[in-house]
Amino acid sequence: GESVGLHLPTLSVQEGDNSIINCAYSNSASDYFIWYKQESGKGPQFIIDIRSNMDKRQGQRVTVLLNKTVKHLSLQIAATQPGDSAVYFCAERGTDKLIFGTGTRLQVFP
Amino acid sequence: DVKVTQSSRYLVKRTGEKVFLECVQDMDHENMFWYRQDPGLGLRLIYFSYDVKMKEKGDIPEGYSVSREKKERFSLILESASTNQTSMYLCASTDRGHWYEQYFGPGTRLTVT
Numbered sequence: 001g002e003s004v005g006l007h008l009p010t011l012s013v014q015e016g017d018n019s020i021i022n023c024a025y026s027n028s029a030s031d032y033f034i035w036y037k038q039e040s041g042k043g044p045q046f047i048i049d050i051r052s053n054m055d056k057r058q059g060q061r062v063t064v065l066l067n068k069t070v071k072h073l074s075l076q077i078a079a080t081q082p083g084d085s086a087v088y089f090c091a092e093r094g095t096d097k098l099i100f101g102t103g104t105r106l107q108v109f110p
Numbered sequence: 111d112v113k114v115t116q117s118s119r120y121l122v123k124r125t126g127e128k129v130f131l132e133c134v135q136d137m138d139h140e141n142m143f144w145y146r147q148d149p150g151l152g153l154r155l156i157y158f159s160y161d162v163k164m165k166e167k168g169d170i171p172e173g174y175s176v177s178r179e180k181k182e183r184f185s186l187i188l189e190s191a192s193t194n195q196t197s198m199y200l201c202a203s204t205d206r207g208h209w210y211e212q213y214f215g216p217g218t219r220l221t222v223t
Contacts, residue, residue: 008150032210043114043200043214044153069150093210097168100153 008087012107019077021104023090028071032093033063035075038103039086047075047088082108113137114215116201122221129188130219133201139213140206144168144176147198147217159184160195160206191222 007059013019023050025033031052034074036044050064050073063076089103117120117132133142141160145153155168157176165176173195177185184203188195198219202212 034210041119041216043202043216045214046211049211091210096166096209097155097158098153098210098212102150102152 002091008103008105010105010107012109013080015082015108015110017080019075019080019084019106020099021071021075021077021088021106023075023101023104025071025073025090025092025101027092027094028068030092030099031096032065033064033073034091034093034098035062035073036089036091036100037084037086038089044073044089077106080108082110097100114201114203114213115217116158116199116215118218119216120221122223123130123188123191124223125192127188127191127222129191129220129222131186131188131199131201133184133203133215134182135201135203135213136182137203137205137213138181139203140181141204141209142178143202143204143212144174144186145185145200145202146170146195149201153200156186159210167169188220191220194223196220196222 034049035047037047038044048059061078065074085108087103090101091098114135144156159165159178175187176223198217200217201215204212
C-alpha cells in the first residue's frame with residue numbers, strides 16, 4: 001500500500017483538468033487490484049478494478065494503469081468534476097483479505 | 111443495488127462501556143467484514159466472517175469481538191471501550207465467489223471519552 005503517514009496526501013486540480021492518483025503496492029504476487037472512492041461521510045465505493053495480466057483498464061472517465069515492474073498503480077480521471085472530490089485509495093488482493101492503501105484526497109477547485 | 115446499513119452514524123461512549131456496532135446487508139452475502147479507518151493508516155481489518163456463527167480474526171482483533179447469529183447481520187462488540195478505539199468503523203459484505211468485491215456501509219464514527 002501507500003506509505004503510512006499522519007496526513008493524507010492531497011492532490012488539488014482545477015475543474016476540467018485530468019487527475020492522476022498514484023499508489024504503490026507491496027506484494028509482487030498480488031493478482032488483483034481495486035480503486036475505491038470515499039466521499040465525505042460515506043463508505044468507500046468501488047470505482048474500477050484490474051487484474052495483473054493487464055496493463056490498463058478503462059471505465060467511464062477513469063483509467064487504471066498497472067506497472068508490475070515497479071509495483072505501481074495509477075488512477076486517471078479525465079475532465080475532473082467537483083463531484084470527484086473525495087479520498088481515493090487502492091487495494092490489493094491478499095490471500096484472504098484486501099490490503100488497503102492510505103489514500104489520497106482529491107480536491108477540485110473551480 | 112447492494113445495501114449495507116450500520117446502526118449508527120455517530121456514537122459517543124465512555125471509557126469502560128460495552129459497545130455494540132451493528133451491520134446489516136440485504137443481498138444474502140455470505141462474507142462480512144469489520145474495518146476501522148484512521149487518518150494515515152487506511153482501512154485495517156478487525157474481524158471477518160464467511161458464514162453464520164463463523165468468525166476469523168483480522169489484523170487488529172485485540173479489544174474486539176464479533177457475533178454472527180444470522181446471515182444478514184454482523185455485530186462488532188467492544189467489550190470495554192477505550193479511548194484508542196475512537197475511530198471510524200466500516201462494515202462490508204461480499205458474496206462467496208467474489209470476496210474481494212466488497213460493498214461498504216456508510217460507517218459509524220465512534221468517540222470514546
